[in-house]
Amino acid sequence: MGVKRMDDTSPAATQPEIIKAVAVTAVMMQLILSVLLKQFPDVSHRIEIGMLYNLAKFSAPAFIFAILYDVAQLRDVKYGHYVWHKAKEIIGPYLFWTTVYILTVNAGGYEQVGDVVQAFLLGTAAPHLWYTVMMFQYHLLIPLVTALALLMIRNRKKAAVAWVVSIIVYAILILLYDRYVLLDLLHPDLVYTDRIFAMYGLFALLGMGTSIYKEACLVWLDKMKWALLPIGVLLFIWVNRELFAYGFEDMNLLKSSYLKPSMVLFNMALILLLYAGATGLIRMNVRFLPAFRWIAKYAFRAYLASYFALNLTIWMMGSYVKEMPLAISIVFLLICTAILAFTMVYYIEKLCKAVMRLLRPRNHQGH
Template sequence: MARERIEEVALLRALAFLAIVMQHSIAEYIYRADILQPDAVMLGMLFHFTRFGTPTFVFLSGVILFYNYTDKLDYGSYARKRFKEIFAPFLVWTVIYWATISLVMDYSFADLNTWRELGRQLLKPTYGYHLWFILMIFQFYLLLPWLLKLAAPLRRLATGRPDRAFQRTVWLLVIAAAAYGVLMWFSYYRAGAAASAAGGLWEWLLVYRNMWFVFYFFYFMLGAVCAYGLARFREAAVRSLVWNGLLFIGLYVWIGYELLGLSMQDMKLGASTYLRPITFVLIVSQLLAAYGAVVVLDRHGGVFKKMLAFVGKHSFGGFLAHAYILMFVSFYTRQVELAGYHLPAAVLTFVVVAAASIGLSKAASLVPFGWLLVGSQGRWRRKPTAGTGAGG
């Protein structure tokens, strides 16, 4: 039986993509030596407004995987598909970023160290600094058979008596959120000291904790709840839209106050990290409010919905490409005196990078083997399909 298409996923994916592009555009300007305090303050506040981007991508991955693979999973076929759609573009873009930086820095391709650096980039990307997310989210993909078994209670809750199932699901989420909050407390307040004391492998694991799936498990679990109880989740998100919005505003002001209090000489954006307990609560409230908003938007339609749907459709390729576009934009902006204009420069950069990245993703989706750059939205080798005369 054909499943219902979850239209709001593309809309929410677009918002998450735009938030990430905004974050990276802000980071390009906020630490420049000539920035004035008003611009720095506004960019800092705008930065922590967009922190929901990465966790929302994790949430949406959970929604899609648990929604599509509730029945029997052919792991071999599934793994090949995910490698082709997700990991192959990661490999290609890692090489692109590595080759470009090597050329700009005039590294010799005859030097063995240049090729060793490619190996390091495949394990811990820094040239394509956003590609760490692919390595992290792929851990969820590889562990899906076991995660499906762990999520079986959620599936039973979602398919049981509606009221009782909903109440139990809420309590389960509360318990999971509390456990995740403790993990975030450890991550933000204790992990640094623990890493130094541990040494060896444990030090490495803790230092690079942002790359491990366990530090994002709550968002993935929330995605499973959404997938298994889609209609009820939509209803709850819409009904709580105002309350989640008010909670987000309160936390946004609180964290903004802390951010400004810590930022005496320059902005300390670490106060807005999503591996912090209070930021976790802020992100969840913002994510749920955004979900309710896109459900309402989907019901009413309009030009804005069509625009977000287009961006969401091509957001994976745009995500992979946006740091590359930003690299070329910054090559020119770093040569310009911008004192007093860093805020409008960051916003303009965001518009240019987002538009160019989605345009590049769309263009790549139209050419043969475009999937190597943009994943499943790119063209595969087409074979005529009976009855249509076109590839599917």
């Protein structure tokens, strides 16, 4: 790919791979809960759905953390080669699944060509596609990312200053977003500012810092992980109180935004706990570590396919979705959605490779 890694040695699965596997499950959980909210009108059910939704609301920040954790290890990046590789890896599947959603889930839902263009550019063809638009920007900024990583390594004092400035700027961004987007209905188009990479910059910095200062971070986490648990619980209570303050009859899960102060802090604590947990699994060398690596390999593509898989599952189940108890519906839909999503992307990959093998001899005739 035209890059070198600072350290290519790894166990059966790395912390970022474990976090990606957990994060893609959280994405599916959010999609499922959004659907079930319409099927279960009782207040008790809505409280359960809201709490589970908030608990799963770490997926996008966790993905950014894990991606930048890995990217921080890259050296000697050839920009054109790197971006082209990432475009094939990310934008190709994104365009494919956006087209699928436009033609299936949203068939007939676009009145103008501009609406279709917006669906591709802003990721509005499905409720989870926006993340790809935001995440790919980090790959486009790879020179800045690697320069910042080198600064963290070579000059910790300057890196500390950069961290402080970044945290202050990020706090201002989140407070402005909370005031003028989440709480101000007069500017609805501002909601698309969540596609800007900087809105998740703190999680990117956390991933890079944890990667570069890995040993120091692990020592700190070993000391602080039990303190993070009660902090996480208190933050979880906070985000739930904010969501439930809007009422239960017209509960809107969109109010549970990644980009409100309470959720940012909660996700920071939760990601650090996930990292500590992943480190514990690696230290114990549990037998199922390779499974995390396999899931992480297909996590992004399964994430793209998950909404289609969920809709297909609900279509096959019909009215049984709302006839089952809530807990059983969640578990059943999660298992079916995950199996369908990963199966689809696995066989799509095999099909693409088979087609490439058929085409390769023609392209290499005479060699």
